[in-house]
Amino acid sequence: MKLNTPRWWYDRERRHAPMARMLLKPLSWVWAAATARRIARATPVDPGVPVISIGNLTVGGSGKTPVAREILRLLRAADIDAHALSRGYGGRLEGPIRVDLAAHTAADVGDEPLMLALDSPAWIARDRVAGARTAAAAGARALVLDDAHQNPALRKALSLIVVDGETRDDEWPFGDGSVFPSGPMREPLRAGLARADAVVVLLPADAPGADPELLATFGALPVFVARLQPAAPPPPGPLVGFAGIAKPWKVERSLKAAGAELVDFAPFPDHAAFRDQDLRFLADRAAQFGATLITTEKDWSRLTPEWRTRVVGWPVKATFEDEAAVSAALRAALTVS
Template structure:
């Protein structure tokens, strides 16, 4: 059973009891030690083409996938992902007949406009993509995975700091907090950070920028690719931080009558979808969800539920291109 992301990880005024905090601290030390040991002992495989890793230092909800999509589009690259939640171990290229149950929700979503490879063994997946002609590989996640030689490592950071929220919590490592590893260790292996802001936030938090001072920072905004549909809507999302989807819909002008959060990568049961439909009927409303959630819906429900696409828009595209240019395919770079 998947568990929802604890909101207290990210909110300063919400914290667990001292007893729970004490119980979670020793496992967090073990997690941090094991992660550092795995990274130090890695023997990365070079697939023979540039590998751009787009990862993060927290357990999820930073907005990594839209950044992966934007960078892969710019580079004309192939996406490599683990395919979380899918039954296929790979390596395989995602095809139109694949479902989220086969390869995971994010690969299905990304494969609508990009070549996407799924592989639990990242090194094998990178080699398969390169052998199939991928000029550049954009690896979705894997900042803590040492199995593939990375040409460029980016970490995506959630820049939404309203309502006393903090992207890194108090800096504690999982399960005592949201960090996959200590922030200093994660940034030490990064070439740059992508600070992803919601569309309606004017500027990044200065304190957050100071915490990222050891690396170059690119600012991007999560923009709606299209406006929400008119009229009342019942929204739902099973992502890392579902409360952010609710806020974004409201900020985009959606007349949100109700919103239901679910755990990340949640597999929707027919009974749950029926309850959502009943709730929409009560409000004479439509149903709306994220592209990622829509990819997990049974085909019969897709016609009844509106996907709401978003994209990462970089504030300084020239700075992004300068960072990526050395890793363009030779012919595109003029070589």
């Protein structure tokens, strides 16, 4: 969803933007009702192979794609030919089509499918059922759906909810529980958790541990803790960073925590299409500091080939603290299905 994420969405004490919350609340009721009705009326289709859903309950910013990549890696390690399937948000192609890194750009298939295709076969399809059947016919023995918790089209063998586990006094993953647009929730918390099989709490690499109060929110659901950590260190020397993700401020924090000499940082809307004038401004800003431009690997995928030579893409990865437990849950889901 291409928007500037309001920081006040994540303020569960409602100390900020009270008027905006009040004015947007009726739209939230409409959104929640429409989502619930769509899910209740659906008849999920079995595509003939097990489906593992990686979703979340909020509008972006939870870390679904790194978790999906790690789930795909664990399935490969178990000799299971798993393919990724995404809607291809931000791309012009409707699919079903397999992502080709040599031929497709983010404008074709979206940035997240390009990330998934770095490691595994990846498909995009507006019609998830058609995409699943096409992938299965092409040899997939399991499918990992990126961002599909609110999409009821396919029968799921395992539904994982990814939650941003970083909590602060002024930042709670679900805010006050309000549904979009008066808050970050795609649907009410209880409704979303009721369809989940387990929760993945994603923490920064340097966080002390999962917040006990947050863990209590999930009741009896199994919880797997994962760490989002650099796949490579930031380059040495001064850096000017920028990011167009749902929570760009977390990229700034992560770069500093990784030891980056960050002299400036620019936030952009989620899935931003970077304009040449924006990038020239950033390049001029970097020149003032004698700095290198750096962004997320996902944002880097949306740059033109020319700008990719001038910007460093900083990769991160999700690593489970108890990898064996996650692998066991995957095996159980695949066996039952």
